[in-house]
Amino acid sequence: MTDDNEASISKEPAVSHNESGHAVATRHDDHALPERFENPGLPDHVHRQGDNDEAAARRSERQVATLFGLSMLATVLFVVAYAVIGKDDNVTLPILGKVHALHVALGVTLAVSMLGIGLGAIHWAKTLMSDEEVVEERHTLRSNDDARADFVKVMSDGADSAQIKRRPLIKYSLGGALGLFAVPLGLQLVGGLGPFKGDVEDLRTTLWDTEVPVLGADGKPEMKNGKPVTRPRRLMRDPDGTAIRLSDVTLGSVFHVLPEGINDTEHPINQKVKASVILISLQEDRIKNTRERDWGINGVVAYSKICTHVGCSVGLYEQTTHHLLCPCHQSTFDLTEDCKVIFGPAKRPLPQLKIDVDDEGYLYAPHGFDQPVGPSFWERG
Ligand code: FES
Structure with missing residues (x-):
């Protein structure tokens, strides 16, 4: 100084x-x-009920312990759900429809577990910990032995003021809740490391690889030689589900697309996370790659919307530069060069979906993507 x-x-x-x-x-x-x-x-200090009434303080202590106990119960249920519920078990929920029961159970129990600890800590602070106003004088940042001794005393006084020594029920229930809370984190960590354990083939195919039945005038599937007649899936607007004509796609326009019939599948959400597509129209002569041009029509091209970094939705299109941007970590893909990565952490181009136009002028996909969509972590196996 x-x-x-x-x-x-x-x-x-x-x-x-x-x-x-x-x-x-x-x-x-x-x-x-x-x-x-x-x-x-300072304003006059207003005492709380528990400050002068030991019975009220004990009631608060029990309420705090109950919330920590609720957290412990939820954590135990998390572990039970993790062990008992099969990966193919489903539940039907309002708005979301049919979803995996395991995901719902793990989400709900983990939320209650964290909520119990959080609410317990807040209630403890509001009803039992000291609420005396204190003034801390400014001092230099230099630390010496006296300051360290003061710090230890402040911490010790804080523990006394929080009544942690006098309230063993809170001490042990909080210790139990925090200790058990580490279990789901550990399970997730251990389960998430190492080689990919899912079905890699599941990532190689999407709904675009399958066809929809052709319906007759009576609304029933047409049959030929005892088998239903099928055709490739049309490109449908997301979310209203209407089919897209080539003539609808004017220069510079962008469509968010899902495969026809996605809502008739058993798990529409699971299908959507793999099959979402972005459809864009640009000047055909700006496309440098011949195959990319051939897989589109008159400069209208379709690409997977699932980022090849960690799977966010690539939904931002910059018309002047022809760049597609992923909002999560700013991976940028160049639409004029087969969506190759020009910036950011993604390692692979976005997979292209070949499109064509049928007799009625609607866009459809003759087959699925030529490579797996989404992140590349499955390659670790
Ligand atoms: S998920 Fe797209 S950049 Fe990370």
């Missing part, structure tokens, strides 16, 4: 007290300091 600084500090106004006992700033020297206002002081 310079002498100037020390001098300026020594010229700070001192504090005296007026007749009512309130602190008032006063001047030290002749420098013209601005007028100071009267320090209103």
